[in-house]
Amino acid sequence: MKLHEFQAKEIFARYGIPVQPGVVIERPEEIDRLEIPYPVVLKAQVLVGGRGKAGGIKLAADPVEAKAKAAQILGMDIKGERVRRLLVVQAADIGVEYYLAFTVDRAARRLVCVASAAGGIDIEDVARTAPEKIVKLHVDPCTGFQPFHGRGIAKRLGFGGKALLQFAGIASALARLCAEMDAELAEINPLAAAAGDGTLLAIDAKLIIDDNATFRHEGLPRNEELTALEAAARAADLSYVELDGDVAIIGNGAGLVMSTLDMIAHFGGRPANFLDVGGGATTENMAQAMEIVLRKPGVRALFINIFGGITRCDDIARAIAAQPPRVPMVVRLTGTNEAEGRAILEAAKIHAYVEPEPAAREAVRLARA
Numbered sequence: 001m002k003l004h005e006f007q008a009k010e011i012f013a014r015y016g017i018p019v020q021p022g023v024v025i026e027r028p029e030e031i032d033r034l035e036i037p038y039p040v041v042l043k044a045q046v047l048v049g050g051r052g053k054a055g056g057i058k059l060a061a062d063p064v065e066a067k068a069k070a071a072q073i074l075g076m077d078i079k080g081e082r083v084r085r086l087l088v089v090q091a092a093d094i095g096v097e098y099y100l101a102f103t104v105d106r107a108a109r110r111l112v113c114v115a116s117a118a119g120g121i122d123i124e125d126v127a128r129t130a131p132e133k134i135v136k137l138h139v140d141p142c143t144g145f146q147p148f149h150g151r152g153i154a155k156r157l158g159f160g161g162k163a164l165l166q167f168a169g170i171a172s173a174l175a176r177l178c179a180e181m182d183a184e185l186a187e188i189n190p191l192a193a194a195a196g197d198g199t200l201l202a203i204d205a206k207l208i209i210d211d212n213a214t215f216r217h218e219g220l221p222r223n224e225e226l227t228a229l230e231a232a233a234r235a236a237d238l239s240y241v242e243l244d245g246d247v248a249i250i251g252n253g254a255g256l257v258m259s260t261l262d263m264i265a266h267f268g269g270r271p272a273n274f275l276d277v278g279g280g281a282t283t284e285n286m287a288q289a290m291e292i293v294l295r296k297p298g299v300r301a302l303f304i305n306i307f308g309g310i311t312r313c314d315d316i317a318r319a320i321a322a323q324p325p326r327v328p329m330v331v332r333l334t335g336t337n338e339a340e341g342r343a344i345l346e347a348a349k350i351h352a353y354v355e356p357e358p359a360a361r362e363a364v365r366l367a368r369a
């Protein structure tokens with residue numbers, strides 16, 4: 001389960017990790033009764049990263065500006081998530097931005113500390129363009145993360161003196177937090193050194209708790225992690241999962257959908273999302289399914305893979321023929337009432353494959369084109 005920044009920061013603060021005190025608001029008018037010194041930073045509380053780039057983080061010099069900017073951010077759509085809450089904090093004067101995180105390295109079967117002096121930006125970008133700027137240290141589960149580990153990492157990042165010790169202290173606290181909270185990821189990006197005296201401050205906080213362990217932690221928030229589209233799908237009784245590629249996928253049955261994802265990956269494509277219309281899907285279910293998967297930004301092709309059993313090919317075909325998608329589409333249709341389904345599609349000049357492999361290959365090609 002992902003925590004919002006303000007929720008993660010409450011936990012960080014309990015572990016002695018320095019964060020800016022803040023207030024969560026839901027309406028711009030609430031700015032008036034805040035007692036935070038200006039300038040302030042307004043931060044959209046959504047469970048997706050890159051809020052800054054998306055316009056969800058804004059600086060405001062006075063209450064008038066803060067109210068106007070709060071009105072802009074509240075209600076904004078960030079990567080499919082609507083902003084309902086803002087965290088307002090006193091703006092920090094930032095010098096250098098560092099990166100510090102603990103996460104589970106499944107292959108190594110232990111926690112790994114990842115740190116970098118190139119913080120503030122996406123760590124995946126740093127890993128790609130300047131991997132030498134990333135320091136990694138696996139945590140031996142028998143000894144745990146020791147103070148000298150933190151000091152060693154701090155040295156490698158270029159810290160000295162008091163800042164070195166402060167960094168090591170924060171690293172130890174984050175290691176303890178990660179282990180005790182059963183976190184899959186505990187991340188500070190950026191961990192900022194103040195422009196003046198270099199005091200470190202966790203500007204951002206990301207915390208993902210292992211779903212299997214939430215029962216061990218009382219008082220954890222219950223975050224609904226559904227994106228807007230996932231919520232729309234659930235309301236329509238369809239199971240939909242969001243990914244980050246560009247091929248939208250609709251299938252019927254979990255097994256078929258999983259193998260469809262594998263096929264797309266096999267041919268070099270990346271699924272944008274997938275939706276299982278399930279057994280016995282009606283024309284209306286299918287129409288809703290198409291509507292939902294295509295609403296995701298960045299979709300470049302639609303792959304519909306239907307093996308009619310209880311679901312009838314003609315019901316599916318009627319929905320497809322009635323609603324030509326905004327992106328290139330590939331249909332694979334076979335099984336119950338296949339002939340009727342094909343006739344409906346042919347009348348709408350839509351070709352349907354019988355075999356899934358060539359269809360998947362074509363979907364990947366279309367997404368690339």
Ligand code: GDP
Nearest residue numbers: 041049050051052091092094120189190203204
């Ligand atoms: P993210 O974009 O979702 O990762 O949100 P962050 O909380 O990391 O904020 C994005 C960026 O906004 C940071 O990397 C900072 O450069 C900037 N920022 C956030 N809070 C402050 C602040 O208090 N002072 C200053 N100067 N910049 C800030």
Ligand code: MN
Nearest residue numbers: 120189190204
């Ligand atoms: Mn950040």
